[in-house]
Amino acid sequence: MLTYHKVMSLLKNNSIRRKVPNQQSDSTTDFIGFGNLPNQIHRKLAKRGFELTLMVVGESGLGKTTLINSLFQRDLHSQQHLSNAAPEQLYSSIKIEPSTIDIEECGVKVRLTIINTPGYGDSINCTDNYKSILNYIDNQFELYFDAESGLNRRSISDNRVHCLFYFISSLARGLKPLDIECMKALHHKVNIIPIIAKADALTSDELIQMKQNIIEQIHGHHIQIYQIPDCDADEDEELKEKNIQLKSCLPFAIISSTQCFEAKGKQIYGRIYPWGLIDIEDSNHSDFLKLRNMLIIHMQDLQQVTHEFHYENYRLEKLQLKKYDGPQRKLLQEKDNELRRMQDLLCKVQGQLAEKL
């Protein structure tokens, strides 16, 4: 079977570039679109199509909707309104809002499910915020588990969350307590990709510092975010190079926009300030394109990790709970906790090792 890596490899020799006038070749900002799959594998993939479920979590105003809209060039949600009048609204809890769009570019279909979480981090007391998210993810595992244990296993619809964009405020110096607590609660359940939202207010130096702070905090609190995989050894050099760039720029610092401007003789998506114009597809301004490329290049890996790691964990836990009870169950839980501690320790040591090198 063709993997996404292979597809991308083929892509290099036969890529359809985006329709932008006067576009210059710039290896760091190459735009890889769903529609860019070469003809020889076109029909095969197009028939089945791809499915991806993406969850976006973060405080209001961090541009979750704008990012999704500009990533997939769709108008997914209309502008939310401010809650204004009644004081009791101040304590409202978070909502889970899934919505599905079918994207088709040059005949390739992607069925994309976006799960928005409006209200997250907005109340005065956010103690229980992550629990709704955890419940939703577990419920999807549960549904898949039931379907898998059933008789008709041909048309299982997979609604498990393959990827979670966690939005970090660019105004803080790093992760807030809520960010840490939420990521710690979710990292064994879903592929977390941390995103510094609305990075317009960070100068280059501040951005470097902030990324470093976040990486340190992630290591310090033993949080396991999604590890972008290495390319296969037989992959072409350009893709390998691009992948190293992707890995080094975590967490992605994003400026997104659905507004299009005419500047320097070309159409650009960006934001106009009294002091300058931001081009969101310029890699000096934003990691927007890197994030989009990461999602497309590693779409299959995200699904694979979800299935083989997060779902298997869930399944194992569930089966063990069924099979054993009493002292055995307790023992198993202890073993599980021990394993998790070991995993955390390993992660920590690896982090320290990476710093030393």
Place this chain on the structure above:
Amino acid sequence: MLTYHKVMSLLKNNSIRRKVPNQQSDSTTDFIGFGNLPNQIHRKLAKRGFELTLMVVGESGLGKTTLINSLFQRDLHSQQHLSNAAPEQLYSSIKIEPSTIDIEECGVKVRLTIINTPGYGDSINCTDNYKSILNYIDNQFELYFDAESGLNRRSISDNRVHCLFYFISSLARGLKPLDIECMKALHHKVNIIPIIAKADALTSDELIQMKQNIIEQIHGHHIQIYQIPDCDADEDEELKEKNIQLKSCLPFAIISSTQCFEAKGKQIYGRIYPWGLIDIEDSNHSDFLKLRNMLIIHMQDLQQVTHEFHYENYRLEKLQLKKYDGPQRKLLQEKDNELRRMQDLLCKVQGQLAEKL
């Protein structure tokens, strides 16, 4: 006695401009410094000096310290460190940190007390955050009340909070529930000046929309922020014009910086981005200078409102509590509540009237 308005009036004819090479005259960005008081009133004011207590409240990372440092061109606090390791630190409460600096410009002394509130809005549960602030303000009233009731009333040191800068995140679309709750708890105790912090990430249109949202929310929730007073009728036209500009730009949208750059042949304080350079003293970029001018022009009014309105309210309440008890006390409290409701209603009607005009 010379009022600040008068001083500023005199200032117009005899102002010492800031030492900036090639500075052009631009009436909207005139810089008024403490040292700009003319010679004839210099000695009288310089001997006594001014005192101002300013409280800054807002989430970490909104640039409270940077604003204070760039407003007064002092290094008040060193960079705070990220809390990293222990999870129990995630639930730490807020601190109240007063620090006093003596500023002297051209012989005029200002004793400035800055009260910082690190930790505000940072925990996962912020339910009790504003209470520490409220307690601090009440304690200062209490101290002043005790001093005023004592024998030696000549050298009362006035540490009452004259002004509170409330920092609003520029990433939200308006006020957050915590902002609303805190302002509602404090607006009868202190002069609140709302500030949109780190406005770098807002385009001009977004800024207009955000200011409008905030003003609507402030009216909607009957919050009474500090009302910038009109100029006296006999004031000169330029000052009147400047004052109208100050009033119309509430809440102040701030970009601050203590970094100095050489650009376009002059020294500017600003921030450098890959897409442009922000000059914080350029009124097209930031309301920084308007905020500074407001503070200097209306310093006396801030003190007067604190003394005649906020402190008198406190004093009245205290005396009534002493004098009456039982049913009379209950009745008085009911009356007080009734009065406050009337005041809120009046504020609301005035707001509606202002919108109609």
